[in-house]
Amino acid sequence: MRKFLLVLLIGIVLSACNTKEKRSERKTNEPKVYSNEFFSLEYPSDWDYEEEINDMADTIPAMSKGIRATFYKNNPYAPFHTVMVQKSAMFECFETPEEWRDLSVQMKQFSPEYIGTVDNLMLDSIQFGPYPAAMAGFVVITEDGDTLIHKQLVVMDGHDLYYLNNSYDWNDDGTLQKKGDSILSTFRIKNSSQDQ
Incomplete structure (x- = not known):
């Protein structure tokens, strides 16, 4: 009887160990997918996001619906790093991304x-x-006195304008920049003019 109980106890312990292993295997670092009517983006599973919608088209017909999604790691001890994608609500006034980029540079002078x-x-x-x-x-x-690098990519799809931003600590050794660039590389435009 003792041998039977010992074998049963060992079997229960081994079964529990296998169960824990299977549960930990289920926890993956698969990225999350953010999606709205204009674009999608994959971001790390331990990051959060905030979304802002600018729909002034009802009051100013020349403007379109804009949306901004900001992605970040919600950890006060981690170095500053955010990734942000914005579909502009601005009306069509420039034909090239360089003109929109130059406007962005000029507007930053007032901040x-x-x-x-x-x-x-x-x-x-x-x-x-x-x-x-x-x-x-x-x-x-x-x-707060932190010095950051704000890297901005201005992308045009027909007359739709997107700002892809990667902001990271000035002292970054390249790790944060590469991670942000990697996240932004998953950006996809829905119903793109390129698909038509």
Whole structure:
């Protein structure tokens, strides 16, 4: 009887160990998918997001519906890092991403947080997949006194305009920049003019 109880107890312990292993295997680091009517994006499973909608088209017919989604790791001890995608609500007034990028640079001059541009991030005539794009880079000082790099990719799909932003700590060794760029590489436009 003792041998039977011992074998039964060992069997229960081994079964519990296998169950724990299977449960931990189920926990994966598969990315989450954010999606709205305009675009989708994959982001890390331990990140959160906030969404803002700008629908002024009812009051200003020349404007379109805009949406901004900001992704971040909700950990106060982690270095500052956010990824943000914005579909602009602006009306059609420029034909190239470089013109929209230049407007973005000019508008930042009115914000005391933005203290300058990063020359090696100022790029013209680039592509983001099939879409024409331009890039800007800014140095930013936050209200808390942190210094950040704000890397902005301006992407055009027909007359629709998207801003893809990767903001990370000035002292980044390249890790945060690469992670943000990797997240932004999953950005997909729905009902793209390229599909028509």
